[in-house]
Amino acid sequence: MKSILLVCNEGMSTGFLCNKMNAVAKEKGLDVRAWAIPESALEGRYQEADVILVGPQIGYxxxxxxxxxxxxxxxxxxxxxHFGRINADAILERALALMGAPLR
Structure with a gap:
């Protein structure tokens, strides 16, 4: 299973996006899990991920x-x-490409 970690300020704004990404992955038959955490929790959790996507509000x-x-x-x-429009398809596709596993 591929694991996509979304990191944002508090982990809340990415929570809805994760749900949508997981629904898209399931619909497409992909073995992928997206999950979100606040940036402050990164150190103990990033080892579980294959890629990290950073929310645009903390892109810096x-x-x-x-x-x-x-x-x-x-x-x-x-x-x-993509974040503002909650374009889960595009964000999922980019995450998979970063891992070397394109959606298409």
Missing amino acids: LTASIQQRVNHSLPVEAINPV
């Missing part, structure tokens, strides 16, 4: 997060337009 922390995870997995800020 992307480089810092890459350092905190020792560059051990891909880290990228979520496209703000």
